Amino acid sequence: MKSAIQLISERISQAIQKATGQNVPAIITGATDPKFGDYQCNNALALAKQLKANTTLRSSDSLRSMSPRQLAEKIIAELKIDDICQKPEIAGAGFINLRLNPEFVAENLREIVSDKDRLGIEKIKKSQTVVVDFSGPNIAKQMHVGHLRSTIIGDCICRTLELAGDKVIRQSHRGDWGKQFGVLIAYLQITHKEKLQKPGSVSINDLDQYYKDAQAWCDRDPGFAESARREVVKLHNNDKDTLRVWEEFVRASRKHYQPIYDTLGINLNESNERGESFYRDKLADVVTDLKKQGLAVESEGAVCVFPEGFKTKDDEPMPVIIQKSDGAYLYATTDLAAIRYRINELKADRIIYVTDARQKLHFEMLFKVAEMAGWVKNTELIHITFGSVLGEDGKPLKTRSGENVKLKELLDEAVKRAKSVVQEKNPDLADSEKEKIANAVGIGAVKYADYSNNRTSDYIFSFDKMLAMDGNTAPYMQYAYARIKSIGRKGQEKGIDTEKELKGIKEIYLENNTELELAKQLIRYGEAFNSAIADFKPNFLTAYLYELAQKFSSFYNACPVLDAEPKIRPSRLLLCDLTAKIIRHGLENLLGIKTIERM
RNA sequence: GCGCCCGUAGCUCAGCUGGAUAGAGCAACGGAUUUCUAAUCCGUAGGUCAGGGGUUCGAAUCCCUUCGGGCGCACCA
Numbered sequence: 001m002k003s004a005i006q007l008i009s010e011r012i013s014q015a016i017q018k019a020t021g022q023n024v025p026a027i028i029t030g031a032t033d034p035k036f037g038d039y040q041c042n043n044a045l046a047l048a049k050q051l052k053a054n055t056t057l058r059s060s061d062s063l064r065s066m067s068p069r070q071l072a073e074k075i076i077a078e079l080k081i082d083d084i085c086q087k088p089e090i091a092g093a094g095f096i097n098l099r100l101n102p103e104f105v106a107e108n109l110r111e112i113v114s115d116k117d118r119l120g121i122e123k124i125k126k127s128q129t130v131v132v133d134f135s136g137p138n139i140a141k142q143m144h145v146g147h148l149r150s151t152i153i154g155d156c157i158c159r160t161l162e163l164a165g166d167k168v169i170r171q172s173h174r175g176d177w178g179k180q181f182g183v184l185i186a187y188l189q190i191t192h193k194e195k196l197q198k199p200g201s202v203s204i205n206d207l208d209q210y211y212k213d214a215q216a217w218c219d220r221d222p223g224f225a226e227s228a229r230r231e232v233v234k235l236h237n238n239d240k241d242t243l244r245v246w247e248e249f250v251r252a253s254r255k256h257y258q259p260i261y262d263t264l265g266i267n268l269n270e271s272n273e274r275g276e277s278f279y280r281d282k283l284a285d286v287v288t289d290l291k292k293q294g295l296a297v298e299s300e301g302a303v304c305v306f307p308e309g310f311k312t313k314d315d316e317p318m319p320v321i322i323q324k325s326d327g328a329y330l331y332a333t334t335d336l337a338a339i340r341y342r343i344n345e346l347k348a349d350r351i352i353y354v355t356d357a358r359q360k361l362h363f364e365m366l367f368k369v370a371e372m373a374g375w376v377k378n379t380e381l382i383h384i385t386f387g388s389v390l391g392e393d394g395k396p397l398k399t400r401s402g403e404n405v406k407l408k409e410l411l412d413e414a415v416k417r418a419k420s421v422v423q424e425k426n427p428d429l430a431d432s433e434k435e436k437i438a439n440a441v442g443i444g445a446v447k448y449a450d451y452s453n454n455r456t457s458d459y460i461f462s463f464d465k466m467l468a469m470d471g472n473t474a475p476y477m478q479y480a481y482a483r484i485k486s487i488g489r490k491g492q493e494k495g496i497d498t499e500k501e502l503k504g505i506k507e508i509y510l511e512n513n514t515e516l517e518l519a520k521q522l523i524r525y526g527e528a529f530n531s532a533i534a535d536f537k538p539n540f541l542t543a544y545l546y547e548l549a550q551k552f553s554s555f556y557n558a559c560p561v562l563d564a565e566p567k568i569r570p571s572r573l574l575l576c577d578l579t580a581k582i583i584r585h586g587l588e589n590l591l592g593i594k595t596i597e598r599m
Numbered sequence: 600g601c602g603c604c605c606g607u608a609g610c611u612c613a614g615c616u617g618g619a620u621a622g623a624g625c626a627a628c629g630g631a632u633u634u635c636u637a638a639u640c641c642g643u644a645g646g647u648c649a650g651g652g653g654u655u656c657g658a659a660u661c662c663c664u665u666c667g668g669g670c671g672c673a674c675c676a
Binding site for chain 1: 600601602603604605611612613614617618619620621622623624625631635636637638639640641655656657668669670671672673674675676
């Protein structure tokens, strides 16, 4: 179904066409103040200017001399909208203020009720194949906070695109073919030879520690570094024994990060793994092709492509190095091979990369190279960036000893803190239920806090803030949901058949102002979805949901539901039901955050 | 040095394809509770949108500039 804003936009466009002969998109936004109505149209102001300038638009003299207010009058005169809005009003410099008819709102509520799976979210017309590259953990290392944002933002992007109707292909471009294996194997050969015999017995914790030690060794001992390099070469040459160890390390790593994905509600599994190793036999061809095209040239011993428009700090052309002077390939080579694979094999219409903003330059260059090589054709390459997670001191989040905060530990801590809150607020619940609530709240809080911040900016990580019951937090949302569910249970106790009342509903009453406000918010879900997906901004979704929960709370405070008079009770039950459905849909389907029936 | 991002209330942040008096939450202050879960609601106070200039009928938003912070810039990913 179409959102109110879409319907209004269509009507306004038609009116403008009739009034001025101009074919321009409608400029409709939410009203800045409730006293101006629900939506406002700003076309008259912009149009008056454009007509006067007479550069982009051709117009008659009479139109050209019109003030914005006069133009607004003319537009309104042609506007047929009384089935949606009350009589439009002109205000200020030439704004057209629009207030929805309660009947229209009620009718929309009915439509959303029957639109069970989408709740007013429209399907896009042309479905695309979209490859989303996100999360990409490093094999043989623990996941840490640095992986959090890519993982959850990427997942949210996939969920929204899927709901919009795209065919989404998730790709975990994990780091599984790099030098860490050489370093690890070289280290184990000297220190823990027995582990190499039984690599399956090695845990991710061991690997993490070994790697740290080995790395330090590399730094102080060139001889050891050299043997590590030799091990990488063996791996890259598909040496059988080395591969066997590698496979075990990969398995140990998967055993570590799959539970984290499950905990976080991330739809990623083995079938989405297309790590660096996946492209290993496609790298030589990348280099050959680029050489053949004359794009790749040798420079200082390395094979490089120099995309147009990039300079080094010495003001020289900046290369994308695709083969080192020792013959080894680099991550840029792998990334280029991945682009080709995704375009040619996966048939991607769009490829979306979700990484932190620091990799911006890398992807700009990469995309340019792919374009220059003629690989891109009609595929759209998109780099979605995000800011860093900072500690309370405003610096990148680290442990006291200066190490990366492990993701698992961070999530465990969130759950632990949530649990103590549950314990405090609701000590009588069964332990198993407390556990369930603490999980939903703790994990939800971490995710929700991330989503509710603007994707592009850094944010300060604070357990206290994200677990607060007030404000735009997961617990607040989950609480609002649980309260609605509680009404249903209470109704049952009182012998009220809420299902039956909902089904038998005849007329929808929206007489109390809080009811109407809530209803108007309910019918804007599709609109919020559209604005969120347009720029891949999850915070638009959380902002919408938060406003919804707030409006519900106001309604809940002002209007009794179960004790309402029989005539209006079904309406109020309907408002409750729809609010619960949308909160649940938003949190679970779009953000991957669990709701709970009571808390 | 060059490039990118950022600077909005005491704090944490929205808002940025230009639109009416710049919004939330926290903290502060005042009110509502025989509760359909107060983990709530209602209200008050708080801002030269870093500074300066420009474009415009109109700028937090666009352009220029200064200051302050972050990040990136050849063989790591």
